[in-house]
Amino acid sequence: MTASGRRRTMKDVAVAANVSEMTVSRVLRNKGPISKKTRRHVLQMVENLGYVQNHLAGSLATSRSNQIAVIIPSLVNNVFTEVMSGITVALEKAGYNAVVGISDYSLEKEEALVSSMMSWRPAGIIVANLQHTVKTRNILANAGIPVVEMMNIAPNPIDVCIGLDHSAAGTAIADHLLSKGYRHFGYVGWNREDRAAHQRFQAIVEQIGSNNLSIVAPDLFEAPPNFAAGKAGLRQLLDIAPNLDAVFFSNDTAATGGMIHCIESGIDVPDQLAIAGFSGLDTGQNMPLKLTTIKTRRYDIGRLSARNILNRLAGQASDPVVDLGFEIIAGETS
Amino acid sequence: MTASGRRRTMKDVAVAANVSEMTVSRVLRNKGPISKKTRRHVLQMVENLGYVQNHLAGSLATSRSNQIAVIIPSLVNNVFTEVMSGITVALEKAGYNAVVGISDYSLEKEEALVSSMMSWRPAGIIVANLQHTVKTRNILANAGIPVVEMMNIAPNPIDVCIGLDHSAAGTAIADHLLSKGYRHFGYVGWNREDRAAHQRFQAIVEQIGSNNLSIVAPDLFEAPPNFAAGKAGLRQLLDIAPNLDAVFFSNDTAATGGMIHCIESGIDVPDQLAIAGFSGLDTGQNMPLKLTTIKTRRYDIGRLSARNILNRLAGQASDPVVDLGFEIIAGETS
DNA sequence: CACGTGATAGTTATCGATAACATAAAATTC
């Protein structure tokens, strides 16, 4: 069917169909008036020649593209996978593509990625969190395209932010365990570069402090703890502080690992030790004991971030701050 | 710092630096001889103006880009996240970007994605698996860029394939359980659209059949089972066939769910029921009982797929078939 | 000291599309 050889251009199609390039362009973009007959004929030639449009040229001419840049800290973290799913599904429906970069929780890498991606003149850009280098912020602020900072919210986003209030989430989960009567708290997590986790942690510490209690929070990891790290982390934490009666984990996956540690070590949950996570992942809700956690709307954060950009590209206005909230799941581990 | 207003072009920089556009271009690409002084000066102006190169124009002129298209079936599946990590890390090092599309295990969506992504003239393309529509295959075969089909291998890839032999993997895991003396087999999984899973399943069925034994494999799911589905799936399977002594899961996540079901239901693993997964994910290896499974080199598949493309772009040749193999993990669940 | 040689910088044509304007043919109006 498609012949090999030199790359086909619009001209090839035009010649084959005996029309001008402009007509081909119009047919392919469904723009302007084209007779049914011409359209059919042109499309036939496109098919015959196996012609694929060159969006580089098109975008250069229109200075418009259907690519949306997305920069997230990690793909290993289940949370961002769900966010990404939301984004790609929403974009796909509108005929847009996501160009993904992984910053690995490094603001410097993020800066490099933003810079590099900008050079492709994306139609919009989605970044995670609100903390960026000065240069990143500068580029984004002057990009002239819709920017969404997702996951977290704050009063003054660069452009628009969509997510939840992590401080409030931290306070809420701390309150929950406090109200259940726990008094000896521990924390297993990582928040050196993960600003949102850090915010939650700070809120937890503060809330517990305001009840004149304290929390044991050793610096255990170099990255957000996964299942294995959560499991090992709880063991280490209990070595340091054996008399804890409740432990916060910085995410559900680590908390699930913690639960497994308890099962293995014969620690009774929640009577001997309460466990709380963050995210509300499926896995935690399907453990023998339903995990106490905070459910966030990850998929929706992705979906709405994408939609927000598409809407603004279509001329709609947007609130600068979109709070999708969160929900306490009072599980069986507390 | 960066002024707002009209987008800067290379010309703006050229004028500001009092040199030709070509000189600016040379400085920015580190190409051709440029005096130290001019280079410094030009870079200063770039900085001052906050100029960001327009790769659309550049790529159009050179018909070369630093974007690699990647199409995977799913992001929710942990396997592909690790693959993606491998890809992005490898690409990043070389200054390339990944453009990701999710096919959702649909060959039609894959076709649409391939078509759409090709229009951006990526430097290379990575797709998952070996099964594609005729049109997809056609486009890829005539794309004139390096193509990698990853995850699975077969004798005649479109261009290059990198992965493992799923039939052999199926045979191996079946052999393992057979050698342990299990005789009443069940299967929890999904393989309607997931060709690789289907291959493994077929090999399992065949191997078991050749020992004059059979396997109970109801059609339970609409998508690859996750943790919750694995858990529920095992329950359903045991309802149908209570006397099984060994169950294969199509992936580790589902198998882990199955283990949880056993813990909850007081089913003794492995004495009463053996469990086997596929992938060798971290989680399965950190359960109270180490999961019996097949370990695949997911990260490496991604990494090497990306490297393969980069190498070929640099003129190196490549074997058409790269088998990264697999490894049986004889865990404690069998 | 005239001349080749390498280092540095500039010119012109081009990549493949689309915007904006111009034109031709068909349909409508009076």
Place this chain on the structure above:
DNA sequence: GAATTTTATGTTATCGATAACTATCACGTG
């Protein structure tokens, strides 16, 4: 049936860079 829209198509200039070629200039050499 001439005038006026409307519909369908073609022309030309342009988007922002780079390839390929050309033009300087400084410098050492026989």
